[in-house]
Amino acid sequence: MNSSATADASLPNDMNDQATRDLQSAGSLDELYPVLSSSRMTPGWHKKRASLWHEPKTQFQPLHWRYAVSRLALDQAAKWIGTELAERRNLLLFNPVGDNDYDTVRTMVAAYQLLLPGEHARAHWHTPNAMRFILDADEGCYSVVNGVKVPMLPGDVLLTPAYAWHSHFNEGKSNAYWIDILDVPLVHLIEPMFFAEHPDKYQKVEQEPAQHPFYLPATSTLEQLATAPAADGVRRLTLDTLSEIKTFDIGFVSLAAGAKTVQARNTASRIMAVQKGSGTARIGDVTMNWSRGDVIAIPGWKHYQLEAQTDSVLLDTSDTPVLRNLGFYREG
Numbered sequence: 001m002n003s004s005a006t007a008d009a010s011l012p013n014d015m016n017d018q019a020t021r022d023l024q025s026a027g028s029l030d031e032l033y034p035v036l037s038s039s040r041m042t043p044g045w046h047k048k049r050a051s052l053w054h055e056p057k058t059q060f061q062p063l064h065w066r067y068a069v070s071r072l073a074l075d076q077a078a079k080w081i082g083t084e085l086a087e088r089r090n091l092l093l094f095n096p097v098g099d100n101d102y103d104t105v106r107t108m109v110a111a112y113q114l115l116l117p118g119e120h121a122r123a124h125w126h127t128p129n130a131m132r133f134i135l136d137a138d139e140g141c142y143s144v145v146n147g148v149k150v151p152m153l154p155g156d157v158l159l160t161p162a163y164a165w166h167s168h169f170n171e172g173k174s175n176a177y178w179i180d181i182l183d184v185p186l187v188h189l190i191e192p193m194f195f196a197e198h199p200d201k202y203q204k205v206e207q208e209p210a211q212h213p214f215y216l217p218a219t220s221t222l223e224q225l226a227t228a229p230a231a232d233g234v235r236r237l238t239l240d241t242l243s244e245i246k247t248f249d250i251g252f253v254s255l256a257a258g259a260k261t262v263q264a265r266n267t268a269s270r271i272m273a274v275q276k277g278s279g280t281a282r283i284g285d286v287t288m289n290w291s292r293g294d295v296i297a298i299p300g301w302k303h304y305q306l307e308a309q310t311d312s313v314l315l316d317t318s319d320t321p322v323l324r325n326l327g328f329y330r331e332g
Helices: 003-025 029-038 067-077 184-190 218-226 320-326
Strands: 063-065 090-093 109-115 120-126 130-136 141-145 148-151 157-160 166-170 176-182 195-197 234-238 249-255 270-276 278-283 286-291 295-298 304-308 312-318
Touching (some): 003 029, 063 067, 067 090, 067 109, 109 166, 218 249
Antiparallel strands (some): 109 176, 120 166, 141 166, 278 304
């Protein structure tokens, strides 16, 4: 053991000896508190802030991002930033909580991403799970996930489970735009983060199946949604994705023109994205108008309602699986 390690190891004993002397000489609570603080102890009756409250509360806000604005911002950024300079050319949709510039809701982040014709976003893997919701793309745009070639066409949902190699290619003639949703904030909170770049940058295509668990095409999901039970013009579909991604669920909600959702307040945090249509969202005391490609953040324990002005379909993701597995999901 080197000398610095020895010195570091002896430091806690020195601190404890001093704390013992200070505790013994304390003549009041006011003299006791700084001694406890220096020993990294907080008296439960003298906390700086409450640790328990009667119902969930959050600083995360209901927010709305417009696809039209985000698409223009990406187009402008593409003049100066390419895939060789950036791991991904994307715009993170953050909630203004403290110094946060990343998290969309407490456990998930959403981002708009752009890939120009002829570009390749190099391969990497990471602990967080991810999904892609394709907004606009031509034939020839695709991802490779663990060697599986997966198409990227408007309305498609692509899965990238934790630790899976993944890269994106645009061999089409037009810009490709999509929404990424990941559980990075959850991984940040519990801290098992790993990340690695592919040594060859490019990932080889090993399979090109017509069907695969990583790929949920719009043709299939819209057909399932159309046959789901309807209640007052509203249909809901939860996709079978938990075998691949265990931390958030993925589904769709469709609303006929004029229809409203009836949704109980619950502890889950949500990110929604508009596949088609237009309408209004009321989340807590905030009202917003949404249209195709827009993203909506719904923090936990907020009353919310969607009302469609035209026939509409929205992607619906939430951290419900995490809360259910931990016994924390509740409606009220």
